[in-house]
Amino acid sequence: MKIKVTQPTQQELKGLGVSEWPTWTCPVSEFDWEYTEQETCYFYKGRVIVHTDEGDVEIKAGDLAVFPKGLKCRWEVLEPVEKVYSFGE
Numbered sequence: 001m002k003i004k005v006t007q008p009t010q011q012e013l014k015g016l017g018v019s020e021w022p023t024w025t026c027p028v029s030e031f032d033w034e035y036t037e038q039e040t041c042y043f044y045k046g047r048v049i050v051h052t053d054e055g056d057v058e059i060k061a062g063d064l065a066v067f068p069k070g071l072k073c074r075w076e077v078l079e080p081v082e083k084v085y086s087f088g089e
Contacts, residue, residue: 021042022084024083035067045061049078
C-alpha cells in the first residue's frame with residue numbers, strides 16, 4: 001500500500017474541487033493512524049513524514065497525497081499542517 005504524492009497544477013486542483021473540501025489542521029506532533037477509506041488531501045501548509053511498512057514518505061505544502069484504504073502508518077508532523085481532504089474514490 002503506497003501513498004501517492006504529486007504536485008498538481010491549479011487547473012488540476014480546480015478540477016478536483018479542493019476549494020470545497022473541509023480543512024484539517026494539526027500542530028507539530030506524532031500519532032498513529034489507520035485509513036478506513038481512501039483519503040485524498042492537498043497540503044496548503046506544513047511538512048510531515050508518514051512512516052509506513054514500505055518506507056517513509058515526506059509530504060509538504062503544495063503536495064496532493066492519496067492514502068489508500070487500509071493503510072496503517074505513523075504521522076510525524078514536522079511543521080504545523082493546514083490541509084483539505086476528501087474521503088472515498
